[in-house]
Amino acid sequence: MSLFNVFNTAGSALNAETLRLNTTASNLANAESVNGDPSKVYRARHPVFQTMMDNSAASFDQEDAGVGVRVLGVVESTAPPLMRYQPDNPAANKDGYVFSSNVNSIEEMTNMISANRTFATSVEAINTARDLLLKTISMGH
Amino acid sequence: MFENIFGIHEQALQLHGQRVGILATNLANADTPNYKARDIDFSAVLSQSDAAPLPLNVTDGAHIVLNDSTAPSADLKYRNPYQASLDGNTVEMPVEQAAFAENNVRYQASLGFINSKIAELMLAINGQ
Numbered sequence: 001m002s003l004f005n006v007f008n009t010a011g012s013a014l015n016a017e018t019l020r021l022n023t024t025a026s027n028l029a030n031a032e033s034v035n036g037d038p039s040k041v042y043r044a045r046h047p048v049f050q051t052m053m054d055n056s057a058a059s060f061d062q063e064d065a066g067v068g069v070r071v072l073g074v075v076e077s078t079a080p081p082l083m084r085y086q087p088d089n090p091a092a093n094k095d096g097y098v099f100s101s102n103v104n105s106i107e108e109m110t111n112m113i114s115a116n117r118t119f120a121t122s123v124e125a126i127n128t129a130r131d132l133l134l135k136t137i138s139m140g141h
Numbered sequence: 142m143f144e145n146i147f148g149i150h151e152q153a154l155q156l157h158g159q160r161v162g163i164l165a166t167n168l169a170n171a172d173t174p175n176y177k178a179r180d181i182d183f184s185a186v187l188s189q190s191d192a193a194p195l196p197l198n199v200t201d202g203a204h205i206v207l208n209d210s211t212a213p214s215a216d217l218k219y220r221n222p223y224q225a226s227l228d229g230n231t232v233e234m235p236v237e238q239a240a241f242a243e244n245n246v247r248y249q250a251s252l253g254f255i256n257s258k259i260a261e262l263m264l265a266i267n268g269q
Contacts, residue, residue, distance in 0.1 A: 002161065003158045005162045009162065009166050049174065069176075115172075118171050125161075125165045128241070132248055139252065140260075140263075
């Protein structure tokens with residue numbers, strides 16, 4: 001019964017979106033962090049999603065149609081950190097420069113909204129599947 | 142008389158149940174790069190199940206009439222996106238949500254038909 005698979009599928013989406021929200025929170029929290037060494041400064045992190053194929057991806061049977069999503073990994077942004085001249089900053093290097101993280105706050109906010117929407121949609125899918133199952137169980141009453 | 146009490150609704154219910162799972166998969170993979178949204182071609186599957194295969198010949202009262210209640214096999218097809226996104230994902234959230242809501246209503250409609258048929262039979266059984 002495919003309706004039960006909805007819980008697994010949507011549940012995996014909830015998990016993945018939660019991790020996405022976590023990285024967004026981490027990025028926003030560290031948006032203003034600075035370091036004198038550009039290689040040690042915080043870099044924006046983003047999860048990469050992948051479809052969870054239980055069986056061979058080629059056979060699209062009804063049974064393995066319900067595939068969820070998983071987090072393949074978390075990649076760090078390769079955008080260069082911002083260099084600022086702040087000689088009075090205790091973290092500044094000997095030339096007086098600090099490097100601030102390459103987090104793009106606007107990008108993070110839109111990412112958060114997107115994760116929020118997908119999370120809400122998955123919850124809605126779970127609720128719908130539950131309603132349908134409960135109605136099916138009480139069939140004939 | 143009781144070979145096909147619920148008519149098309151039995152198969153329709155199973156098919157709608159499967160479609161909930163497929164659409165939920167699309168919704169879950171809304172942010173997955175290179176994921177291609179899939180769906181069932183509903184009318185094609187139902188018309189295929191409508192054309193029943195050749196019936197088994199029943200020559201004896203003890204023969205069991207084959208009632209193929211398994212869901213008709215549905216070929217999953219890829220959805221044509223209105224506008225493909227750059228990461229290769231073809232899930233369009235409003236489209237999927239609309240399909241999900243529509244499928245939900247259709248599932249409940251099939252369920253309603255089956256329920257009313259059951260109520261009808263119960264009325265006949267009880268005779269009051």
